Amino acid sequence: MRSPSPRLSKQPKGSQMTSTDSRRSVADRIAEHWKHGELVYPHDSTGTAFWPPSDYTPVNGEDSQWSTSAGHGTVYAATKQYSRTHPPKHFALVELDEGFRMLGLLTGDVDLDDLIGSRVATTFSPPDEYSGSRHPIFELLSEDHQR
Amino acid sequence: MNLRGNTAIVGIGESELGEAPSGTRPQDLMVQASVRALRDAGLKPSDVDGVFAAAGQLLMAPLYLAQDLGMTPRYIDGTNIGGSSFMAHVNHARAAIAAGLCKVAVVAYGSTARLDRASSAPEVDPWEKPYRAIEPLASYAFAASRHMHDFGTTREQLASVAVAARRWAQLTPGAWDQDDLALEDVLGARLVSDPLTVRDCCLVTDGGAAVVMTSADVAKGLPHAPAYVLGAGESSAHMFISGMPDLTRTPAVASGLQAFDEARLKPSDVDVVQLYDAFTITPLLFLEDLGFVDKGQSGAFVADGNTLPGGSLPMNTNGGGMSYGHPGMYGLFGLVEAVRQLRGREGERQVENANVALAHGNGGLLSSEATVLLGTESVL
Numbered sequence: 001m002r003s004p005s006p007r008l009s010k011q012p013k014g015s016q017m018t019s020t021d022s023r024r025s026v027a028d029r030i031a032e033h034w035k036h037g038e039l040v041y042p043h044d045s046t047g048t049a050f051w052p053p054s055d056y057t058p059v060n061g062e063d064s065q066w067s068t069s070a071g072h073g074t075v076y077a078a079t080k081q082y083s084r085t086h087p088p089k090h091f092a093l094v095e096l097d098e099g100f101r102m103l104g105l106l107t108g109d110v111d112l113d114d115l116i117g118s119r120v121a122t123t124f125s126p127p128d129e130y131s132g133s134r135h136p137i138f139e140l141l142s143e144d145h146q147r
Numbered sequence: 148m149n150l151r152g153n154t155a156i157v158g159i160g161e162s163e164l165g166e167a168p169s170g171t172r173p174q175d176l177m178v179q180a181s182v183r184a185l186r187d188a189g190l191k192p193s194d195v196d197g198v199f200a201a202a203g204q205l206l207m208a209p210l211y212l213a214q215d216l217g218m219t220p221r222y223i224d225g226t227n228i229g230g231s232s233f234m235a236h237v238n239h240a241r242a243a244i245a246a247g248l249c250k251v252a253v254v255a256y257g258s259t260a261r262l263d264r265a266s267s268a269p270e271v272d273p274w275e276k277p278y279r280a281i282e283p284l285a286s287y288a289f290a291a292s293r294h295m296h297d298f299g300t301t302r303e304q305l306a307s308v309a310v311a312a313r314r315w316a317q318l319t320p321g322a323w324d325q326d327d328l329a330l331e332d333v334l335g336a337r338l339v340s341d342p343l344t345v346r347d348c349c350l351v352t353d354g355g356a357a358v359v360m361t362s363a364d365v366a367k368g369l370p371h372a373p374a375y376v377l378g379a380g381e382s383s384a385h386m387f388i389s390g391m392p393d394l395t396r397t398p399a400v401a402s403g404l405q406a407f408d409e410a411r412l413k414p415s416d417v418d419v420v421q422l423y424d425a426f427t428i429t430p431l432l433f434l435e436d437l438g439f440v441d442k443g444q445s446g447a448f449v450a451d452g453n454t455l456p457g458g459s460l461p462m463n464t465n466g467g468g469m470s471y472g473h474p475g476m477y478g479l480f481g482l483v484e485a486v487r488q489l490r491g492r493e494g495e496r497q498v499e500n501a502n503v504a505l506a507h508g509n510g511g512l513l514s515s516e517a518t519v520l521l522g523t524e525s526v527l
Contacts, residue, residue: 076293082341103285
């Protein structure tokens with residue numbers, strides 16, 4: 001019997017998901033971390049973080065290393081989107097303290113006029129009813145917690 | 148190899164614009180525009196041996212064109228980097244012509260974005276999908292928010308871009324929206340993605356466009372004065388907005404430098420500009436990144452009336468994507484208008500002594516930028 005190709009073999013249970021692993025997609029590995037409330041991010045050997053995520057680092061093309069962010073960051077850009085059917089939502093590009101930027105939903109006592117530069121912390125959405133998936137949400141910190 | 152001036156745009160065409168009849172397909176408008184461009188150039192489909200095309204709704208756009216016009220190209224380029232694709236096609240076509248890989252190139256586009264309510268948004272990043280932000284709107288609103296924060300750009304200044312576009316459209320036969328538009332109309336319109344109102348966003352129309360290119364030598368024997376390609380450049384550094392290093396500085400800095408260096412020109416040499424205007428923030432960024440004004444100064448520059456008819460830098464002289472038409476990938480319409488201005492017969496909206504024209508395209512989420520500098524024989 002031929003041994004299965006490593007790319008097609010099943011993921012062993014309890015394996016280290018933060019390392020680059022060609023047997024599981026980047027998306028699946030990150031989704032797994034998000035389910036556990038962990039904001040993982042890739043970086044190179046010097047610690048330079050980047051996003052959107054990939055198993056290979058920009059510029060140098062090294063294998064990415066993965067770490068978990070503390071989830072604290074600063075609003076870099078923001079918009080409030082209106083819909084005819086839903087209440088307005090605030091979206092932000094957040095610069096995490098580890099040095100990468102993510103697009104996300106912003107919650108809390110939000111006033112668009114002075115959002116840029118505000119400090120946020122990361123929480124995670126409740127598990128999706130069917131898939132159990134969760135995703136990060138940025139919560140605006142109260143003024144006491146602002147830098 | 149120096150490519151300055153060794154190719155030219157010799158034919159231009161647009162399909163019927165606005166709202167296409169039911170059942171119209173994107174390729175129908177692309178073919179109609181291409182036939183019109185070829186007739187304008189005094190050429191036939193059988194003269195074409197280089198096909199360059201892109202369309203948001205057609206994965207293999209060049210093949211539709213070759214099929215419907217019975218062309219058998221020996222050079223095919225279906226580069227699709229969004230609205231700037233066609234400036235990139237011009238850049239690629241001149242290299243192919245100079246290298247002898249083709250002699251006559253058609254660059255073409257068609258879209259039924261309005262008829263089919265086709266989205267012009269690129270694919271969604273899987274890590275952004277759960278939030279359901281409306282794109283490309285959110286990304287451009289982010290850029291506007293950051294520009295306002297860093298440089299004090301105001302909503303009034305953004306709105307002045309839409310007002311200026313409308314003034315030009317009112318002088319342009321066939322422009323989709325020619326109704327009067329005042330600053331208050333833009334500011335008071337429905338907010339869609341704060342700070343942008345629905346009037347800060349481009350139109351959604353149907354339409355196709357095409358240009359025909361050939362070598363400078365061949366161009367001299369054709370009916371219209373050639374619009375020589377003096378320089379071109381293209382650049383990109385990200386796909387999704389989270390990967391854009393600085394939201395107030397686009398890859399147009401690089402594409403513009405490349406085009407100006409090659410053309411041996413500087414921004415003050417340009418008589419008329421067509422800058423991609425999907426949202427009011429986009430031409431502001433490009434005025435700065437292409438070197439027409441210092442960083443942060445574009446809002447005041449437009450609000451002061453410099454880009455209006457009779458202003459110091461006529462911009463988007465057909466009304467642009469805000470008022471003339473925007474089928475999702477606008478770039479080729481900017482090239483067509485640049486050539487029209489160089490030909491010098493545009494009546495009320497004609498810019499006097501237009502000898503150097505710049506057309507700049509943008510694609511994705513400020514992701515791809517491409518710049519073309521065109522000129523009349525007098526600046527060769």
